[in-house]
Amino acid sequence: MKSASLCWGQRYMWLRIHQLPPAHQHETHVVMRFEVPAGITVAQGRALLTQLARRHEILRTTYHFDGHLDGDHAGEQRVEPPRPLAVVEVTTERDGTAGPAEVVEELSRRPFDLAGEWPVRACLITTGGAPRQCVLVFNHLAVDAWTLGELKRELQAQVTGLAARRPAALPPVRHRPSDLARHEASADAAIAAARAMAYWQEQAARLPLDPFARRRGPAEPRAGSPAARHATLISPALLEAARRVAARHRVWPSTVHMAAYTAMAALYTGQGAVGYLAFGGNRGSHPYPDVLTCMFSPMLVSVDCADDPAFGELLRRVSEGFERAEAHSYLPYDKVVETVSREGSRRGGEVRLGSEVNFIKQRGKRYGGRRTAFTWNPAPESWARCELDTYLRVDEWGDAVSLSLHAASPVMDAGAVELFLRGMEALVLAHDDPAAGLRISEAARLAPFPPMDPSVASGPPAAPAASEAAVRALVEAVRAAHDLPHVDPSDSYVLAGGQALRIPRVLAELRGRGWDGLTLHQLAGPAPLAALASRLSPRPEGAVHQIASPKQQGVNAS
DSSP: OEEEEOOHHHHHHHHHHHHSOGGGGGGGOEEEEEEOOTTOOHHHHHHHHHHHHHHOGGGGEEEESOOOBTTBOOOEEEEOOOOOOOEEEEESSOSSSOOHHHHHHHHHHSOOOTTTSOSEEEEEEEETTEEEEEEEEEOTTTOOHHHHHHHHHHHHHHHHHHHTTOOOOOOOOOOOHHHHHHHHTSHHHHHHHHHHHHHHHHHHHHSOSOTTTTTOOOSSOOTTOOSEEEEEEEEHHHHHHHHHHHHHHTSOHHHHHHHHHHHHHHHHHOOSEEEEEEEEOOTTSSSOTTOOSOOOEEEEEEEEOTTOOBHHHHHHHHHHHHHHHHHTOOSOHHHHHHHHHHHHHHHTSOOOOOEEEEEEEETTOOOOOSSOEEEEOOOOHHHHTTOOSEEEEEEEESSOEEEEEEEETTTOOHHHHHHHHHHHHHHHHHTTSTTOOOBTTGGGGTSOOOOOOGGGOOOOOOOOOOOHHHHHHHHHHHHHHHTOSOOOTTSBTTTTTOOGGGHHHHHHHHHHTTEEOOOHHHHTSSSBHHHHGGGOEEOOTTOOOOOOOTTTTTOOBO
8 A cells, every 4th residue: 555645736625525514525526427339348347447446546545634644744645456446337227226317316425435435436327238328426536627538538448449349558657646746745846835825925915804894794694595595697698709808808718707707706895806716727837747636726816906997907917817826826725724824813813715716618518598597506505514705617618608606695695696697797798899998896887786884794793602621622632633732722723733634633533522513614714722612512422424335325336
């Protein structure tokens, strides 16, 4: 068995997974499907999947928070020796067993046992005893979009070759995650990370503590209201309009959508500086761009809007903001969390970087309609557990653009969500006219948000004093998880010597001592441990989370 520290690109996902309770971790799973050509037998399909795991160490890796590698109290990845990959076989025929949809749903929603289970689940869907489709469910720690593309191409080449009786010749695997982890422990990587961290420190210090301070309402929604909302606007007109605007200003179409988001965010929050987290692939930042693993991580984009720029100028600033952020995106994200926590301690409040944006091309997907469609999606209960403020996903399809916005109820009600998305669309369509050049303030007519109420930003209610037993339990959990000689409850977790990657271990220590109630996000913040302890409550006796096995779920796993 081979061990290594978590790679930098895995650390964001490590923290994201542990932020979610087990019942909600399926949000981070990645599902890949591909059609199996005629002529492939079930035995051959199983052999191909086993060979895939044999070739790629990342598919037989487990993840642990009890590692002590090179004195670093960090997460650890352990590569297990090859063995046959477990494959679930399910038929499309009605034979009294669970059908494909039910089985795939179970495989997709069941949380991964990170320390005891490989990060891939395989299912062969058969008809008449022959495989017709393969479904793979991945833990996001193991894959990113680039990795998925490589795995799919490799499998497609293998099954196509087998069907034609000409086995594919695959190139050798040159680099593995352990090679990347070794590079990230080097002095060269440390220098690059230090430069990137200096950028994050500077930007975090310039941003407002809470971008939504003038809009934020009570943390607990009214009775009957959802904790968060999720709406989607699909616009065929946006596709070509954004491309024309981009060509005229010599930027990417994605920049046009991000500029529209920035303008709406500035209008809605009333802040002169708009910051959000985008995502960088990081594959060009080190000597091992071909490693199959999760390498993406958030990058901090900040845009100055204080002087009410016109849309053309805003496009330039957003483009430059993304360039700066991408140049400083490759670093261990857990150290970002710790740096932002210290900045919050310095400024006397939490620095909220709780808005994320993502742009994804899906040329193969089509809308098929001619008019803009606005729809409400089910309340995003899993996403709400991440304690973010907003998340915007822009999908560029073959014939339309989809704008999908998640928003926490304390910062946006239903009306604001709809105005925000429609305002983004209207702003881009308005600038399809080369003569248009709206300033941010002039764009307010496209999204008439209600006036900001200064009384809303009254801050969270004072927390009750924690019991001595709760404070003692939290202090002891932090001390035990880090082998610290002493922990001062008046310090925050980070100031007390806590490391972000070890927070899952601290929460496990608390559960072992019979306490629940804290989240990873709360523990990573600037609040003193003594104040955080007020959120703890004794666990019910015998409260144990059990993960059902495929056999318990009635699935034929082998």
